[in-house]
Amino acid sequence: MTKANLVIQSIREVTVVNFEDSSILDTLQIQTIGDALYDLVDNRNCRKLILDFSKVRFLSSSALGMLITLRKKAAAIKGELTICSMRDDLRKVFTISRLDKLFNFYKNEEEALNAFGVIGI
Numbered sequence: 001m002t003k004a005n006l007v008i009q010s011i012r013e014v015t016v017v018n019f020e021d022s023s024i025l026d027t028l029q030i031q032t033i034g035d036a037l038y039d040l041v042d043n044r045n046c047r048k049l050i051l052d053f054s055k056v057r058f059l060s061s062s063a064l065g066m067l068i069t070l071r072k073k074a075a076a077i078k079g080e081l082t083i084c085s086m087r088d089d090l091r092k093v094f095t096i097s098r099l100d101k102l103f104n105f106y107k108n109e110e111e112a113l114n115a116f117g118v119i120g121i
Helices: 027-042 061-076 088-096 109-115
Strands: 006-011 014-019 048-052 080-084 104-106
Touching: 006 027, 014 027, 014 109, 027 048, 027 061, 048 061, 048 109, 061 080, 080 109, 104 109
Parallel strands: 014 048, 048 080, 080 104
Antiparallel strands: 006 014
């Protein structure tokens, strides 16, 4: 089985997930990443998530579907999911597909943390 290439850290009550791969395209890779992210919400009760896309250059439509599912899971436990540090070309995909209405986007991790009330880290 493939290992999810993620760096996960907790900053106060916020869980920050950094994607280490530059491309999230492969079906098995997406399933593995999805399983790791779903576990944070389903089993670890992480209610405030920041997904940091600073290293990601390419994202498949299946990866978008995984993010939508993650958002639904977070909403089901009254959680929040935000995205930060996303390249403009990837952000444009969210805008064109109208997925930008589902997620809050922030320029960087610090802004995303501030949005969750974590200031001065």
